[in-house]
Structure formats: structure tokens, C-alpha cells
Amino acid sequence: MAENAKKQAQAGKAPKIKIRKGDTVKVIAGRDKGAEGKVIRVIREEQRLIVEGVNRVKRHTKVVNQGGRDGKTGGIITSEAPIHVSNVMLVEGDGVTRVGFRRDEVTKRRPDGSTYLGTRSVRISRKTGKEI
Incomplete structure (x- = not known):
């Protein structure tokens, strides 16, 4: 399966992903196993999804004063990181399918x-x- 995805990526085609934005999915593998969330974004080229409340990472940002009022304030920002599509299943009714x-x-x-x-x-x- 992974070989096929690599061949498609080399040919310039993004592989087909059966899960769409807005679907509710359940994580079946990894650190957040068992967690459910709504798909925020699908990244077809990398076969990854960004799921609400799943695979959260912290990024430490520096204070940037350039740009006047548009300067960034520093701190720790928590956001969702992409998760591979093989680690989730679509939720339908009581279970997954x-x-x-x-x-x-x-x-x-x-x-x-x-x-x-x-x-x-x-x-x-x-x-x-x-x-x-």
C-alpha cells in the first residue's frame, strides 16, 4: 500500500483518501488511541488529517517586536498536528466502520x-x- 502511494506521489497524483473534512473519526492507534474528533483539514499529498482535539503539540514562540502593532507576542501555543489516515476510522452510529x-x-x-x-x-x- 505504501509503495502504491509513493508511486502515485511521484507521478504527481495525490492518493485517494476516503475520509473528508467534517467527518467524525476515532483514533485507533498511537498516543491518542480511543479519542474521537471532527476532521478539520485533509492533506491528500501526505495522506494525513488534522483532527480536532487529537495529536496536540506545543510550540514555544519568541516575542517579535518588528512590524509595530503587528508584532507577535511570545508564549506557548497548543495546536493540532497532522495524523496519518491509517490511524483513524470513520465513526458511524455506535461504532466505527x-x-x-x-x-x-x-x-x-x-x-x-x-x-x-x-x-x-x-x-x-x-x-x-x-x-x-
Whole structure:
């Protein structure tokens, strides 16, 4: 799997990530194992997510007086660091589930008003088969 991701990265394509911004995920490995949070940001190129309240790190910043009023005040800033997508699972209902895709037939409309049959990709829960 990692080799495939490396090959895609070298080819200039970002690998597909099945988790999206706004999803609730549960950490299944690492220091914050068991923690749940909402996905704030997805970094496709690195296969990483920033999850609210998970993998928090502290950064010590120096006082910068340059720039007049826009100068930074020093101190310790706590923020979320990225976590690898393999260390989280999507939360659905009471537990966690894997994510799959299904193609549904839908009627689409052209700009001139005529309709035609097309397909739409839908994320589904592997556990229940329901649309996410």
C-alpha cells in the first residue's frame, strides 16, 4: 500500500483518501488511541488529517517586536498536528466502520433542459451498506 502511494506521489497524483473534512473519526492507534474528533483539514499529498482535539503539540514562540502593532507576542501555543489516515476510522452510529463506494444511477439535466441517465459515486458504510 505504501509503495502504491509513493508511486502515485511521484507521478504527481495525490492518493485517494476516503475520509473528508467534517467527518467524525476515532483514533485507533498511537498516543491518542480511543479519542474521537471532527476532521478539520485533509492533506491528500501526505495522506494525513488534522483532527480536532487529537495529536496536540506545543510550540514555544519568541516575542517579535518588528512590524509595530503587528508584532507577535511570545508564549506557548497548543495546536493540532497532522495524523496519518491509517490511524483513524470513520465513526458511524455506535461504532466505527470502513468506507466503500457505490455507483448510483441518476437522471442528470443538460443546460438545454433535456435529461439523460448518468451515474453518481456515493460513499457507503461497509458495516451497514447505508449512504454516509
